[in-house]
Amino acid sequence: MKKQLIILTTLSTCIFLSACNDNNDSGSYVSSPSIPENNIQNPVVRMDAYTSTDMSLVANESLLMTYKMLGINNKEVQATALVFTPKGVPPVGGWPIVAWAHGTTGVADKCAPSRTAINDYIKGMIAQLLVKGYVVVAPDYEGLGEPSGQELHPFLNVKSEAFSITDAVVAARNYLGGKVNNKWVTVGHSQGGQAALGAAQYASRAKLDYKGTVAVAPASNLDLILTLGEASVANQPVTTQIPVYASLDTFTALITAGLRNPNPDFKYTQVFKDPTAQIAEKYAETECSGGIGNAFADSMELYAQSTGSLNGYGRNQDNFLNVPVVKNFTSKDGQPLTVKVTSPITIYQGSNDTTVPRIATNTLVGSAQEKGTVIQYITDDDNPVKWDHGTAYVSNIPNIVQNVGTMLSK
Numbered sequence: 072m073k074k075q076l077i078i079l080t081t082l083s084t085c086i087f088l089s090a091c092n093d094n095n096d097s098g099s100y101v102s103s104p105s106i107p108e109n110n111i112q113n114p115v116v117r118m119d120a121y122t123s124t125d126m127s128l129v130a131n132e133s134l135l136m137t138y139k140m141l142g143i144n145n146k147e148v149q150a151t152a153l154v155f156t157p158k159g160v161p162p163v164g165g166w167p168i169v170a171w172a173h174g175t176t177g178v179a180d181k182c183a184p185s186r187t188a189i190n191d192y193i194k195g196m197i198a199q200l201l202v203k204g205y206v207v208v209a210p211d212y213e214g215l216g217e218p219s220g221q222e223l224h225p226f227l228n229v230k231s232e233a234f235s236i237t238d239a240v241v242a243a244r245n246y247l248g249g250k251v252n253n254k255w256v257t258v259g260h261s262q263g264g265q266a267a268l269g270a271a272q273y274a275s276r277a278k279l280d281y282k283g284t285v286a287v288a289p290a291s292n293l294d295l296i297l298t299l300g301e302a303s304v305a306n307q308p309v310t311t312q313i314p315v316y317a318s319l320d321t322f323t324a325l326i327t328a329g330l331r332n333p334n335p336d337f338k339y340t341q342v343f344k345d346p347t348a349q350i351a352e353k354y355a356e357t358e359c360s361g362g363i364g365n366a367f368a369d370s371m372e373l374y375a376q377s378t379g380s381l382n383g384y385g386r387n388q389d390n391f392l393n394v395p396v397v398k399n400f401t402s403k404d405g406q407p408l409t410v411k412v413t414s415p416i417t418i419y420q421g422s423n424d425t426t427v428p429r430i431a432t433n434t435l436v437g438s439a440q441e442k443g444t445v446i447q448y449i450t451d452d453d454n455p456v457k458w459d460h461g462t463a464y465v466s467n468i469p470n471i472v473q474n475v476g477t478m479l480s481k
Contacts, residue, residue, distance in 0.1 A: 107141065109276050114139045114242035116218075121153055124189040129201040132156045135185055138242035141276075142213055142222070143231040143333055149218050152210040152239040153185050156247070157201045165252040167282075167479045168243065169200050170236050171209040172259030172266035177359035178224040178328045183216025184209065192465050196258075199472045205479070206251055210239040212266070214332065223356060226329030227262060227290060227405045233269030237277040244279070253280040256478050258471060260464045261427065264289025264418075268407035271414055283415035283478035285471050287464045288427040291408075291435040294392050294401040297323065299428050309375045317368035318426075320386060321360055324351040324367075326400065331356075334396055341394055344385030346370055408439040415481075417447040417474050419467050421458025 116137040126133045134154045142148035157166060171193070176182040189197070197207050211217075212235045214224030225231040236257060244251050255277070259267030264286035274281035290296075297319060304315045320343075327342050328351075339351045350370055354363045374384050391397060403409065420432040429450070436448050449467075451458045458466060 106273055106275050108278055109141070109238055109241045111139045111141070111147065111238065111241070113245075114238065115246045116149055118154075118246060121185065123185075123187060124194060126155055126194070126197070126201070129158060129198045130155045131158050136239070136242060136246065137218060138239055140213060140238035140242075141234050143225045143228055148213060148222060150211060150213050150235055150239070151183060151185050151216045151218075152208055152235075152243070154243050154246070155197060155201055155207040155209075156250070157204050157206065161250045162204065165247075165250050166204055166206045167252055167254035167256075168240055169205045169207050169475055170240055170255060170257040170267075170270065171197065171207055172232070172236060172257060172263030172270070173209065173212075174259075174261035174263050175226075175325070175360055176215070177363070178214065178226050178325055178355065179357050179359060180214075180216050180220055182224075182359040183211040185211050185216055192468065196468045196472065199468070200475065203472065203476060205475070206243065206247065208239050208243045210235045223328055223332040225332045226325045227265060227293065228329060228400075229265060229269040229405060229407050230273065232262075232266035233273035234276065236266060236270040237273060240279065241277050254282050254479055255279055256282045256284065256475055258285045258287075258475060259289070260287040261460065262290050263287075264427075265291060265405075265407050268412075268416070271412045271416060272408065272410060274414065281414050282481065283417070283474075285417045285419075285474045285478075287419045287467065287471070288421065288424055288460055289407060289418065289432065289435070290427055291406060292401075292431040293326070293405050295431050295434065296428060297392065299430065300425075303425075309379075309381055312381060313368050313371045313375065316371060316381070316386065317364045320347055320351070320367045321364040323387070323391075324355040324363060325360065326397075326405070327351065328355040330396055330400060337396055340388075342388055342391045342397065344388055346384075347386045408435060408442070408444060411443040412439070413444070415447070415478055416444065417449065419449045419458075419463050419471075421451050421460065421463035423457040423459040424463060426460035 119135045121133045121135040136152050136154050140150050173184045200207050213231045214222040240255050257267040257270040267284045267286045271284040300319045304312045331337050339348045343351055350366050354366050420429055422429050436446050
């Protein structure tokens with residue numbers, strides 16, 4: 072059976088704040104006592120040439136930056152990011168910065184986007200941003216590709232993702248000096264959409280002029296995504312169940328792996344039954360998302376071939392979503408827009424998205440609006456062709472670039 076991992080497929084794998092509201096009313100820097108300012112000295116550790124993708128037609132420099140950031144455990148760690156600068160001479164005052172936040176790849180170092188070629192869609196968007204005169208900074212996120220090789224990526228932890236972005240922007244600006252100005256925005260898809268919303272929530276850390284966020288199909292309401300995924304194939308044939316279950320289990324395994332960064336004693340057996348627990352423990356921290364999903368699918372296929380169904384196959388522990396460390400993560404640490412944000416936010420969401428179901432994003436937007444956050448919510452309601460997880464991004468790249476321009480012009 073050809074495996075199509077529905078829940079976790081993203082393009083990236085194939086691909087603020089006022090003192091009282093924790094957001095930034097004007098877009099310019101306002102200190103927030105609940106968010107530590109980035110006062111890291113000499114934030115750039117090294118700059119290397121990035122050659123995996125040829126951007127020479129539109130980029131003056133293509134660099135792999137190793138930089139210092141504040142990690143999830145409140146300690147300074149090193150992380151990596153790509154930095155692309157436009158062709159030509161910077162304008163008076165310098166170029167603004169666009170941070171690109173990538174979708175799910177995994178938690179292992181080899182899954183860092185900077186270690187592979189950029190896919191054509193993302194390359195095309197970055198090219199358009201460079202032509203418009205924006206520097207593009209694309210962080211790998213904390214723990215992905217970091218030099219020590221010892222830190223697990225805290226998968227879907229909003230604060231970790233946000234600090235990965237803010238601190239990468241600060242480091243890039245430190246390197247580029249007068250070539251850039253203080254204005255910046257964040258764009259992200261899937262996990263990156265969640266990260267982009269986190270950047271809005273924690274933008275004051277950068278002490279720069281944050282102008283807004285564009286998030287496409289952002290991950291949120293993680294327990295709802297898992298529950299809806301299970302229900303969607305509960306009574307379906309095994310050939311339909313296996314790819315969905317494999318994707319759900321990959322998603323859950325990566326969450327578990329990420330939770331093991333701040334909680335090293337947390338075990339896969341607290342979340343999974345065997346044989347899923349054994350597979351997760353073997354692959355979640357060493358393979359990328361596609362390989363993990365294939366391992367889950369292969370195991371289920373062998374079981375189904377011998378029994379005719381998946382009845383009795385060990386997957387999730389009963390009520391694992393209520394395990395305290397998991398519950399805290401799905402309700403708090405992994406949930407974006409938990410406070411009011413007043414910098415501009417645009418969210419795109421498709422109706423045919425099976426990775427981040429529209430109901431999850433509807434719930435996110437509704438909850439944020441109740442807190443006073445204003446969101447431009449763009450769906451495919453008036454579009455005869457409905458968007459899935461990928462096309463919500465691909466179909467809207469020109470609009471996203473336009474959104475960025477509008478935000479940066481203010």
